[in-house]
Ligand SMILES: [Fe+2]
C-alpha cells in the first residue's frame with residue numbers, strides 16, 4: 275500500500291486528530307482498491323465486515339464531534355451518514371452474489387470513492403464551520 279496519498283490534500287484536515295486519522299485511512303483504502311487487481315474472493319466478506327465496523331465507528335465519532343462543536347447542520351449530516359450506511363448494507367448483499375472478483379472490487383471501490391466524495395463535499399462544510407466558530411470549544 276502506497277504511503278503517499280494522492281487523493282489527500284491538506285485542506286481535508288479538520289483539526290480533530292481522531293477524525294483526520296479516520297479520514298486518512300478511508301482515503302488510503304480507496305487508493306489501495308483503485309490500484310489492487312482484486313480483493314481475494316475468500317477475503318471479501320471479511321473486508322466488508324471490517325469496513326462496515328470502521329464506518330460505523332467513524333460516523334459515530336463524527337456525529338458526536340458535530341454535536342460538541344454545535345454544528346447547525348448536524349442533523350442533516352447524520353441523515354447523510356444513515357443513507358451511506360444503508361447503501362453499504364445493499365452493497366454487501368450485492369457483493370455476496372457477484373461471482374467475478376474484479377466486479378466485486380469495482381463495487382467496493384465505488385463505495386469507497388463515495389466516502390471520499392462525502393469527505394470532500396459534506397465533511398468540509400462542518401470543517402469550515404469548526405475553523406470559523408467551533409475550534410475554541412474543543
Ligand atoms: Fe467523515
Ligand SMILES: [Fe+2]
Pocket residue numbers: 336351355392396397
Ligand atoms: Fe461525514
